[in-house]
Amino acid sequence: xxxxxxxxDRRARRHEATKAEIVDAAWKVAREKGLAGLSLSDVxxxxxxxxxxxxxxxxxxxxxxxxMFAQGNDxxxxxxxxxxxxxxxxxxxxxxxxxxxxxxFCTQDPVRYQLLxxxxxxxxxxxxxxxxxxxxxxxxxxxxLASIGLAGDQQDEDLLTALSSGLVDQQVANDPxxxxxxxxxxxxxxxxxxxxxxxxxxxxxxxxxPQKGGQA
Amino acid sequence: xxxxxxxxDRRARRHEATKAEIVDAAWKVAREKGLAGLSLSDVxxxxxxxxxxxxxxxxxxxxxxxxMFAQGNDxxxxxxxxxxxxxxxxxxxxxxxxxxxxxxFCTQDPVRYQLLxxxxxxxxxxxxxxxxxxxxxxxxxxxxLASIGLAGDQQDEDLLTALSSGLVDQQVANDPxxxxxxxxxxxxxxxxxxxxxxxxxxxxxxxxxPQKGGQA
DNA sequence: GTCTATACTGTGATAGAC
DNA sequence: GTCTATCACAGTATAGAC
Numbered sequence: 001x002x003x004x005x006x007x008x009d010r011r012a013r014r015h016e017a018t019k020a021e022i023v024d025a026a027w028k029v030a031r032e033k034g035l036a037g038l039s040l041s042d043v044x045x046x047x048x049x050x051x052x053x054x055x056x057x058x059x060x061x062x063x064x065x066x067x068m069f070a071q072g073n074d075x076x077x078x079x080x081x082x083x084x085x086x087x088x089x090x091x092x093x094x095x096x097x098x099x100x101x102x103x104x105f106c107t108q109d110p111v112r113y114q115l116l117x118x119x120x121x122x123x124x125x126x127x128x129x130x131x132x133x134x135x136x137x138x139x140x141x142x143x144x145l146a147s148i149g150l151a152g153d154q155q156d157e158d159l160l161t162a163l164s165s166g167l168v169d170q171q172v173a174n175d176p177x178x179x180x181x182x183x184x185x186x187x188x189x190x191x192x193x194x195x196x197x198x199x200x201x202x203x204x205x206x207x208x209x210p211q212k213g214g215q216a
Numbered sequence: 217x218x219x220x221x222x223x224x225d226r227r228a229r230r231h232e233a234t235k236a237e238i239v240d241a242a243w244k245v246a247r248e249k250g251l252a253g254l255s256l257s258d259v260x261x262x263x264x265x266x267x268x269x270x271x272x273x274x275x276x277x278x279x280x281x282x283x284m285f286a287q288g289n290d291x292x293x294x295x296x297x298x299x300x301x302x303x304x305x306x307x308x309x310x311x312x313x314x315x316x317x318x319x320x321f322c323t324q325d326p327v328r329y330q331l332l333x334x335x336x337x338x339x340x341x342x343x344x345x346x347x348x349x350x351x352x353x354x355x356x357x358x359x360x361l362a363s364i365g366l367a368g369d370q371q372d373e374d375l376l377t378a379l380s381s382g383l384v385d386q387q388v389a390n391d392p393x394x395x396x397x398x399x400x401x402x403x404x405x406x407x408x409x410x411x412x413x414x415x416x417x418x419x420x421x422x423x424x425x426p427q428k429g430g431q432a
Numbered sequence: 433g434t435c436t437a438t439a440c441t442g443t444g445a446t447a448g449a450c
Numbered sequence: 451g452t453c454t455a456t457c458a459c460a461g462t463a464t465a466g467a468c
Binding site: 015018049050052053056 | 451452453454455
């Protein structure tokens with residue numbers, strides 16, 4: 001990078017700043033009119049432009065969705081790193097923390113949740129670069145699971161994602177902005193922890209062969 | 217009802233038949249283009265009409281969504297009644313069956329699931345009559361919970377809906393048409409059962425006061 | 433009663449003037 | 451880089467032919 005005259009650099013920065021402004025406006029409109037209700041006219045009005053001018057910054061409406069998708073995942077990555085640093089080390093409490101991180105992030109902005117985790121916009125597929133950020137999020141969660149000693153088992157991971165997303169799903173769909181399912185997060189995390197560790201113990205015993213105190 | 221000449225009755229039936237045909241066409245289009253991608257032009261083409269002719273049967277696109285919403289709930293009510301009749305009576309197995317009923321229905325048609333349980337179409341609110349059908353579905357599930365002895369506790373019900381919808385959510389979003397989460401249904405139902413019954417036992421003990429063998 | 437023809441509005445997108 | 455003009459197509463609405 002860093003080619004050409006300095007003025008080109010300034011222009012590029014200005015260009016990026018305007019793009020960011022447009023994305024911010026898109027979030028605002030989406031929160032007001034619904035994610036699928038996003039219209040370029042509203043976005044343009046919000047930033048004080050005409051609709052065609054937007055096309056100097058994004059080639060299509062889906063490219064705006066894609067920028068929102070990327071930004072949302074960046075926010076999540078930041079959010080996870082921040083809060084994972086303050087988690088307790090005891091496995092059960094740490095898993096609770098992980099559930100709480102995901103629940104808090106998703107419920108604090110349902111529109112963002114819809115874009116990042118539900119596939120409801122027809123024709124929108126995240127670009128490769130944006131999708132990579134979503135994979136990075138998964139990696140962060142999986143690494144933390146490993147630090148608890150819960151990793152490598154696809155079924156266990158699927159169980160954990162199902163339980164955590166179920167809480168979010170109900171909260172967002174049936175009580176958006178409320179806290180009806182928030183109080184269940186710890187209990188569900190504990191259920192998940194008990195289930196997965198019990199399974200691990202069974203598996204461990206099986207490798208040792210039948211022992212006294214095994215299953216009746 | 218039953219006013220006027222018999223020919224009016226025939227016409228009314230024809231009218232209803234055409235409405236049903238339009239709704240069927242709408243489902244077909246929605247499954248191809250996505251729920252939010254439903255367009256009246258596609259629907260009209262599907263039934264061999266011009267777009268404005270649809271307005272003889274439905275006052276707006278949202279009324280078509282509403283008819284689909286009502287029909288989807290009717291299907292679910294039928295589905296539940298059919299399968300609840302064949303459920304075992306033992307509580308644990310019966311709860312498993314309830315989870316399975318919901319999971320099977322939702323995953324066998326993701327578009328229907330999106331319309332019935334996720335609020336993603338901007339501006340669409342089910343009519344009072346259609347919403348009543350959704351309430352009827354809830355009532356059927358709740359009545360069956362009562363037959364197992366798990367009823368009346370809002371938190372328990374919220375937990376059950378969260379766990380069951382989490383499985384569906386992950387299955388539909390990440391492996392549509394597949395079975396990656398299907399194998400976890402029984403295990404999750406058992407976790408839910410254990411959690412809720414354990415809670416009930418604790419509550420029961422509390423009303424009796426401290427006893428020998430109580431919590432350490 | 434049912435459908436067609438026509439028209440109005442809004443939206444995503446492109447071309448070309450400045 | 452931003453605008454005007456324009457296009458294609460959507461949802462919506464109504465008047466009128468049959």
